[in-house]
Amino acid sequence: MFAIEVRDLVKVYSGGVVALNGVNLVVDEGVSHAILGPNGAGKTTLIRIITTQIKPTKGSVKVFGFDIMSQGGRVRGLIGYVPQEMSLWTELTGYENALIYAKIYGIESSKRAEVIEDVLEFMGLKEVEKRLVKTYSGGMIRRLEIAIALMCRPKLLILDEPTIGLDPRARMLVWERLLAYKKEFGSTIFFATHYMDEADKYADKVSLIDRGRIVAEGTSSELKKIYGVDKIVLRVVGDMEKARKVLQEFGFDVSISNNGEVSMAVKDPAIMLPKVIEGLYSMGIAVLEARVVEASLDDVFIKLTGKGISEEEERELIRDILSTRRMIRRGG
Amino acid sequence: MKTFESILALVEMELRRLKHDPIEIITRAIQPILWVTVFGIVMAHRVALGVQDYISFIAPGVVFQSATFMALAYGIMMVFERESGVLKKLLSSPIPRVNIVIGRSLAGAVRASTQYIIVLASAALVGAKFTSNPLLLIASYIIVIYVCTGFTAISILAASLMKTRERFMGIVGAISMPLFFASNALYPIDIMPEALKVFALLNPLTYAVDILRKLVLYNELDVLIDLLALTIFNIISLAIAVKELNKIIE
Ligand SMILES: Nc1ncnc2c1ncn2[C@@H]1O[C@H](COP(=O)(O)OP(=O)(O)OP(=O)(O)O)[C@@H](O)[C@H]1O
Ligand SMILES: [Mg+2]
Numbered sequence: 001m002f003a004i005e006v007r008d009l010v011k012v013y014s015g016g017v018v019a020l021n022g023v024n025l026v027v028d029e030g031v032s033h034a035i036l037g038p039n040g041a042g043k044t045t046l047i048r049i050i051t052t053q054i055k056p057t058k059g060s061v062k063v064f065g066f067d068i069m070s071q072g073g074r075v076r077g078l079i080g081y082v083p084q085e086m087s088l089w090t091e092l093t094g095y096e097n098a099l100i101y102a103k104i105y106g107i108e109s110s111k112r113a114e115v116i117e118d119v120l121e122f123m124g125l126k127e128v129e130k131r132l133v134k135t136y137s138g139g140m141i142r143r144l145e146i147a148i149a150l151m152c153r154p155k156l157l158i159l160d161e162p163t164i165g166l167d168p169r170a171r172m173l174v175w176e177r178l179l180a181y182k183k184e185f186g187s188t189i190f191f192a193t194h195y196m197d198e199a200d201k202y203a204d205k206v207s208l209i210d211r212g213r214i215v216a217e218g219t220s221s222e223l224k225k226i227y228g229v230d231k232i233v234l235r236v237v238g239d240m241e242k243a244r245k246v247l248q249e250f251g252f253d254v255s256i257s258n259n260g261e262v263s264m265a266v267k268d269p270a271i272m273l274p275k276v277i278e279g280l281y282s283m284g285i286a287v288l289e290a291r292v293v294e295a296s297l298d299d300v301f302i303k304l305t306g307k308g309i310s311e312e313e314e315r316e317l318i319r320d321i322l323s324t325r326r327m328i329r330r331g332g
Numbered sequence: 333m334k335t336f337e338s339i340l341a342l343v344e345m346e347l348r349r350l351k352h353d354p355i356e357i358i359t360r361a362i363q364p365i366l367w368v369t370v371f372g373i374v375m376a377h378r379v380a381l382g383v384q385d386y387i388s389f390i391a392p393g394v395v396f397q398s399a400t401f402m403a404l405a406y407g408i409m410m411v412f413e414r415e416s417g418v419l420k421k422l423l424s425s426p427i428p429r430v431n432i433v434i435g436r437s438l439a440g441a442v443r444a445s446t447q448y449i450i451v452l453a454s455a456a457l458v459g460a461k462f463t464s465n466p467l468l469l470i471a472s473y474i475i476v477i478y479v480c481t482g483f484t485a486i487s488i489l490a491a492s493l494m495k496t497r498e499r500f501m502g503i504v505g506a507i508s509m510p511l512f513f514a515s516n517a518l519y520p521i522d523i524m525p526e527a528l529k530v531f532a533l534l535n536p537l538t539y540a541v542d543i544l545r546k547l548v549l550y551n552e553l554d555v556l557i558d559l560l561a562l563t564i565f566n567i568i569s570l571a572i573a574v575k576e577l578n579k580i581i582e
Contacts, residue, residue: 014582051424053581076426083417091349100348103341104427132352 001065002026003156003188004033004050009059011045011212019045021212023059027205032182032189034203036196036297038307042212043192044084047160050190051081063156080154082145084161084192090134094125094144097133101148115151123147123177139170146174150181157181159191163198175202196297206297210305220297227303228295229265232273235289236262236280246283247276263293338427342435346443356402357443361450364398368455388462391455392544393517395476396537398447400511403480404504406440407487411500414491414580423581433488433574440484441477448476452548462548472547479540482566485573492573492580517541536565 004027011020019042027033035043048054050061052072060067066074088097098116107115120126123143133141142162149157162178163171179202182189193199199206200220208216208223216223236243240256247254252264266272269292277287301307350357372387413419422432452462463469487504494500512518514528515537524532532538539558546552 048420048581051420053420053423054578073426073428076424079424081421081424083420085415085417085420087417087421089345089349089418091352092345096345096348100341100345101421101425103344104338104422104425106337106426 001029002062003029003031003064004190005062006046006050007060009046009049009061010057011042011049011054012057019212020049020056023209023212023214025207025214025217027188027190029064029188030186031204032179032191032202033205033207034199035190035192035207035209036194036199036301037192037209038194040211041209043194043209044160045212046209047081047158047190047192051079051158052076078154079156079158080149080152081158082142082149082160082162084164086141087145088133088141088148091132093130093132094120094136094140095129097144098129098148098151102151105152107151119147119150120144122150122181124173137170139166139173142166142170142174143177146178153185154187156188156190159189161193162191163193163195171198178202196301200297208297208301208304210301215304216300223297223300224295227300228297229299229303230267230269230295231263231293232266232269232276233261233263233291233293234276234280234287235260237286237288239285242283243280243285246280246285250276250279252276269294335428335431338431339435339438342432343439343442346439350443350446357446357450360398360402361447361454364394364447364451365454367394367397368451368460369458372455372460373458385461387455387458388460388549389545390518391451391460391462392548393512393515393541394455395448395451395544396479396540397508397512397517398451399444399476399480400483400537400540401504401508402444402447403440403483404487404490404508405501406436406443406484407489407491407504408497408500409440410436410488410491410580411495411497414495419581429577430574433485433570433577434481436488437481437484437570437573438477440487441480444480444484445473445476448473463551465551468547468551472544475540475543475547478566479536479562482536482562482569485566485569489569489573489576492576492578495580511535511537515541536562539565 004025006023006025009020009023010018012018023042023046025035035046037043045054049056050063050068052068052075055069060069062068063075064078066078068075089100092100095116098120099112102112102116120129123146125140125144125147128136128140133144136144146159146162157178163174166174175198178189181187191203204219206218206220206223207214216227218226234243240260240262243262244254244256247262247264252266254262254264256262273290273292277290280287368387368391372390375386410419423429456462490503491500494503514531515535516532517537521529521532521538539561543555543558543562546555
């Protein structure tokens with residue numbers, strides 16, 4: 001059985017926007033599985049359908065074998081979910097938020113205090129539990145939301161952009177806790193992200209999504225192997241143009257950067273590097289410095305879709321989220 | 333039992349919010365206090381409505397004017413929660429959707445019912461006479477919560493359909509004033525023009541005010557018809573609010 005099984009999923013919003021256009025996806029039990037894609041790719045839409053908030057236009061989704069349409073109640077009982085936007089009442093304390101959600105999630109009153117204590121401790125929030133959430137930092141807010149999602153020990157944790165807007169330290173802290181939870185309880189984690197490195201580091205498996213379609217799938221090293229290209233970068237003594245000619249005769253696609261580095265894409269850099277150096281040497285060109293640049297998921301994405309997940313876009317999204325958060329604080 | 337617990341959790345959430353930030357209760361109370369004190373005293377001398385004691389007469393109406401306005405405005409919170417992730421989280425939790433609507437309606441009603449205490453107390457200070465039977469006073473308080481549950485459900489419905497803050501507040505403004513004037517809150521139904529009478533008889537506020545008057549002014553218990561009318565109102569508004577909740581996040 002799969003933790004999540006998505007078949008031919010289509011979602012057309014009422015305005016006519018096709019957010020998902022035939023998504024097929026399976027998430028194995030016990031793995032950490034990332035869905036990676038740029039803004040508007042359909043990640044949140046997919047997650048909102050899996051968590052039974054909105055109905056699909058076509059196709060089917062099963063969570064541990066339960067159909068999201070006909071057995072929505074069963075599905076909701078199995079998942080812990082952290083939405084992309086903040087899901088806390090900012091005028092309550094951290095502890096009170098956990099308490100109210102514990103009651104909503106039907107955690108028995110005899111166990112409640114202990115469960116809340118446990119998760120707050122686990123996420124490192126014990127010292128701030130009596131503070132109003134509107135005084136929390138972004139990292140604390142995210143950790144509290146995750147703590148709340150862990151209260152009922154979900155078999156499946158669904159996280160929509162779990163570390164968006166957090167600084168690298170806070171992101172690391174969040175992931176260290178998430179992986180510790182996964183290890184302790186053997187749970188499945190399914191998360192959406194547009195941070196390459198997050199998918200690379202913390203996901204056992206990655207699905208790349210673009211414009212409502214899954215464009216590739218595999219472990220991050222498989223993806224890089226299939227679609228990515230590693231590069232060899234060299235610094236040579238003397239005439240770079242001559243080096244370029246020699247390398248081109250070997251059959252490489254060579255480029256020379258402004259700072260005088262010669263680089264070329266190769267399939268097996270570890271094996272090719274000594275040969276390249278030897279070849280150049282035999283033609284009288286000495287290599288000063290050599291390094292291998294491994295393919296990134298970004299390269300994979302560019303190769304598959306013709307565009308990267310750009311930095312600019314990312315900054316804008318974070319600005320959006322932060323301003324929403326501020327607005328919620330002010331308004332609430 | 334579990335079902336009940338999730339509804340109460342949402343009410344508890346509201347009470348805790350109130351405890352941390354009671355300001356709204358006070359700012360909302362200023363206007364009704366002016367109504368019963370200044371307006372009540374002035375009008376008492378000017379008009380002959382066939383009513384003995386005008387301040388006591390309008391106090392129940394002013395309670396509901398203020399409480400229903402708060403209930404009708406409660407949905408703004410749902411508009412905020414739609415923009416934040418709270419509603420998404422609630423909709424993906426095991427709590428049934430109908431409980432979300434009932435729980436939040438009751439929560440909004442409990443918040444709004446604080447006006448009952450404030451308005452009656454300030455009316456009493458300027459000479460209004462109410463029943464001294466504590467059971468009737470408590471029963472009235474429960475009636476206020478009951479009535480406001482229906483109005484909060486209407487507000488949640490408006491939030492589901494309107495989605496933006498501006499449009500939502502527009503609707504609330506458009507409903508609440510006419511509701512007040514086309515009811516028996518300020519004057520008895522008998523002296524209304526025919527056309528207004530029809531509106532007043534279809535207006536749930538009329539029945540709400542009627543019950544409250546009977547209980548706290550006249551010590552009367554003949555409230556069955558009023559209760560029936562209000563129950564129909566509550567069931568209809570809750571049912572439609574539940575049905576339309578899906579729209580709030582689509
Ligand atoms: N409620 C909605 N009504 C209409 N269109 C929507 C709605 N929600 C999302 N969309 C559209 O559907 C598409 C997919 O959006 P979605 O939020 O699923 O993307 P995403 O991958 O989560 O993006 P992001 O990284 O910005 O969160 C976008 O074009 C978006 O504008
Ligand atoms: Mg998203």
